[in-house]
C-alpha cells in the first residue's frame with residue numbers, strides 16, 4: 063500500500079485509511095466477528111490508518127478496535143479518534159464540550175477503551191461554541207507534550223477556525239465530508255489547508271455508500287439505518303442523485319473497475335495530501351476499495367467526470383437541519 067503524509071509535522075499514513083464507524087454505529091446491524099476479520103485483513107493489506115471516535119456507539123467502536131489492537135504491533139498502526147460530545151447515562155448525545163478539562167477526560171476514556179497509551183491523531187469532532195478554539199488546542203498541545211497524543215486534527219470547521227487553531231499548535235489534518243456528490247470544501251477550505259500545509263482526510267468518500275450504486279432507493283437500507291434520516295437518501299432526492307452514479311457506472315465498466323473505486327481514485331487524484339477513509343464492515347468491499355489506489359484512468363475519463371460534475375447538482379442537504387446546527391464551516 064502506498065503512503066501519504068499529512069501535515070507539516072510529517073504524519074505518515076497509508077494512502078487509504080479505514081473508516082470504522084459503520085462497524086458499530088449508524089449504518090444498520092453488524093457482525094463483530096466479521097468486523098474483526100475485516101480489521102485484521104486491513105492490517106495485512108497495509109491499510110494501517112484507522113478512524114474511530116468516542117461517538118461511534120458511543121464507545122463500542124473504540125472497544126472493538128481495542129480487541130484487535132491487542133493482537134497487532136501497535137507501532138505499525140495509526141489510530142485516529144475524536145472527542146467533542148457529552149453523553150448521558152443512556153449513551154445519548156446531550157451536548158458539546160471542548161473545554162481543556164473535558165478534552166483530557168475524554169482522552170483518558172478513549173485510551174482505556176482502545177487499550178493503548180497513546181492516540182496517533184486526536185481530532186476535535188465538532189466545534190464547541192462555548193470554548194475558544196485556542197483553549198482546546200492549548201489542551202491538545204499539552205497532551206502532545208505528555209506523549210498521550212502524537213498529532214492534532216479538526217473536523218468540520220472553516221478557514222478562520224483552522225487558522226486560529228494552527229497558530230497555537232500545528233494542525234496535521236482536517237477531516238470533513240468530501241466526495242463526488244459533496245464538494246463544499248473546494249470553495250475555501252482546501253486552499254486554506256494547502257497554504258498552511260495541513261493534510262485533508264475526506265470522510266464519507268463513497269457518499270455514505272451511495273456512490274457505489276448499491277443504494278438506489280430508501281428501501282435498500284435497513285429500517286434502523288441512520289441514512290434514512292439524511293435528506294440525500296430521501297425518495298425524491300435519491301431518484302435525482304442516482305444519475306451521478308449511472309455516469310460513474312459507465313466509466314467504471316470501461317476500466318473493469320467499480321463506481322466505488324472511481325469515487326476513491328477521484329479523491330486521491332485531487333491532491334497528494336488527501337487520504338480518504340472509506341468505511342466498510344465487509345471483506346469484499348475492503349479488498350475492492352484497496353485496489354482503488356492503483357486504478358489508472360485515462361485523461362478522457364477524468365474529463366468525462368469533470369464534465370458531468372459541471373452539470374450535476376446533488377439534491378438534498380448532506381445532513382438534516384438538526385445535525386447541521388453543530389457544523390459551521392463558514393467561520
Ligand SMILES: NC(=O)c1ccc[n+]([C@@H]2O[C@H](COP(=O)([O-])OP(=O)(O)OC[C@H]3O[C@@H](n4cnc5c(N)ncnc54)[C@H](OP(=O)(O)O)[C@@H]3O)[C@@H](O)[C@H]2O)c1
Nearest residue numbers: 081082083265266267268269270271274322340341342343
Ligand atoms: N468526522 C465526521 O464527522 C465523520 C462523519 C461520518 C463519517 N466519518 C468517518 O468516515 C468514515 C467513512 O465514512 P462513511 O462510513 O460515512 O461513508 P463511506 O465510506 O462513504 O461509505 C460507507 C458505506 O459504503 C459501503 N461501502 C463501502 N465500500 C463499498 C463498496 N466497495 N461497494 C459498495 N458499498 C461499499 C459500506 O457498506 P458496508 O457497511 O455494508 O460495508 C457503508 O455502508 C467513517 O467510517 C467514519 O470513521 C467521520
